[in-house]
Amino acid sequence: MAFQTLEQFITVQQSRFPKAKGELSRLLQAISLAAKIVHREVNKAGLADILGKYGPFNVQGEEQQKLDVFADREFMDALKKGGDCCYLASEEHEQGIDLMKSTGYAGGKYMVYFDPLDGSSNIDANVPVGTIFSVYRRVSHEQSLLHESDFLQTGRQQVASGYVIYGSSTMLVYTTGQGVNGFTLDPSIGEFCLSHPNLFIPVWGTTYSVNESNYQDFAPEIKRFLQYFKNNDESDQRPFSSRYIGSLVADFHRNLIQGGIFIYPATRRYTEGKLRLMYEANPLAFIVEQAGGLAVSGREPILDILPQDLHQRTPLIIGSRDMVSLFEQFVADQALNPLDAATSFLSES
Numbered sequence: 001m002a003f004q005t006l007e008q009f010i011t012v013q014q015s016r017f018p019k020a021k022g023e024l025s026r027l028l029q030a031i032s033l034a035a036k037i038v039h040r041e042v043n044k045a046g047l048a049d050i051l052g053k054y055g056p057f058n059v060q061g062e063e064q065q066k067l068d069v070f071a072d073r074e075f076m077d078a079l080k081k082g083g084d085c086c087y088l089a090s091e092e093h094e095q096g097i098d099l100m101k102s103t104g105y106a107g108g109k110y111m112v113y114f115d116p117l118d119g120s121s122n123i124d125a126n127v128p129v130g131t132i133f134s135v136y137r138r139v140s141h142e143q144s145l146l147h148e149s150d151f152l153q154t155g156r157q158q159v160a161s162g163y164v165i166y167g168s169s170t171m172l173v174y175t176t177g178q179g180v181n182g183f184t185l186d187p188s189i190g191e192f193c194l195s196h197p198n199l200f201i202p203v204w205g206t207t208y209s210v211n212e213s214n215y216q217d218f219a220p221e222i223k224r225f226l227q228y229f230k231n232n233d234e235s236d237q238r239p240f241s242s243r244y245i246g247s248l249v250a251d252f253h254r255n256l257i258q259g260g261i262f263i264y265p266a267t268r269r270y271t272e273g274k275l276r277l278m279y280e281a282n283p284l285a286f287i288v289e290q291a292g293g294l295a296v297s298g299r300e301p302i303l304d305i306l307p308q309d310l311h312q313r314t315p316l317i318i319g320s321r322d323m324v325s326l327f328e329q330f331v332a333d334q335a336l337n338p339l340d341a342a343t344s345f346l347s348e349s
C-alpha cells in the first residue's frame with residue numbers, strides 16, 4: 001500500500017505524544033466518518049433532485065433533508081458517539097449543546113465548533129462546499145459543568161482545526177498545531193489518504209478573492225489595496241487575477257495551495273464582516289498560520305480576538321503571508337498611496 005491513510009497518520013501522530021490517551025484521535029476519526037457520509041450525500045445531490053424532485057420525499061421514502069441540516073445531524077451524531085466532547089456548537093443551532101447537561105454523562109474534555117456545510121446555497125450549481133471545524137480543550141475541571149472561562153478562549157487556544165472540501169475530490173485538511181496535512185478521499189476504499197503532507201501556503205500569490213459588488217462599502221485603504229492589485233506593473237505580474245467562488249472553503253483552499261489572499265471586510269450589510277469567528281475565521285486562521293500564512297481582521301490577528309458571542313462575525317483577510325502583511329501596511333499607512341505603501345513594504349521585506 002503506497003499511501004498512508006488518515007487513521008494510520010493519526011496513530012503515528014498520537015505515538016509522538018506518550019501521554020496522549022487517544023481522545024483527540026477518536027474525535028478526528030469521528031469527524032472523518034461524518035465527512036464520508038456527507039460526501040456521499042453531497043455527491044448525489046444532483047441525482048437526488050432528479051430522483052426526488054416530485055415531492056419532499058426521496059425514492060427511499062425518506063424525508064428530503066436540506067443538505068446542511070443533514071450534515072449538521074451527521075457531525076452532531078458522530079461527535080456525540082465519538083465520546084470525547086463536552087460541548088458542541090454548530091452554525092445550524094442558536095445555542096451550543098452542553099453534553100453533560102443534555103445527556104447526564106460526564107462528557108470528554110473537548111469543545112467542538114463547526115459549520116456543517118458552508119456555502120450550501122451553492123450546491124444546486126455544483127459549486128464546491130465545505131465543512132469547517134474548530135476544537136478546544138475545556139479549561140475548567142472535567143467533572144464540573146462548563147464554566148464561562150471555557151467559552152472565552154481565543155483562537156490561539158485551539159487544539160485542532162480543519163475543513164473538508166466537497167469538490168472535484170473530497171479532501172480533509174487539518175492541523176493539531178504540528179503543521180498542516182491534506183487527505184484525499186478514495187471512495188473505492190472509503191479512506192482518506194495522505195495526499196498533501198506538510199502543506200505550506202506560498203508567501204506571495206497573484207490571486208485575490210473578494211466580492212467586488214461590495215466595493216462601494218469598503219474603507220478607503222481597502223479600495224486602495226484592491227486598486228494596487230489591479231494596476232499594471234509587469235515587474236511583479238500585476239494586474240493580479242480575481243478569483244471568487246463565493247464558497248469560503250473553496251476560495252481558501254485554492255489560495256492555500258496556489259498562494260493568494262481572501263478578503264471579506266466590513267460592508268454596509270455586514271458591519272462586522274460576514275464570516276463567523278468561532279467556526280469559520282478561527283479554524284482557517286489556525287490552519288493558515290500553521291502553513292506559514294496570516295489571518296487578520298484589519299484590527300488584530302484573528303486568533304487574538306476574544307470571543308463574546310457564539311455566532312459573532314468578523315472581517316477576514318487571510319492568505320499568503322506577504323500579501324496579508326501588505327494589506328496591514330495599507331491599513332497602517334492609510335495616508336500613503338498604493339505605490340508608496342507597497343514600495344515601503346516591499347523594500348522592508
Ligand code: P6P
Nearest residue numbers: 118119120211246247248249274
Ligand atoms: P457573499 C457562503 O454563504 C459564505 O458564508 C461563505 O462560504 C462565502 O465565502 C461567503 O458567504 C460569500 O458571501 O456575500 O460574497 O455572497
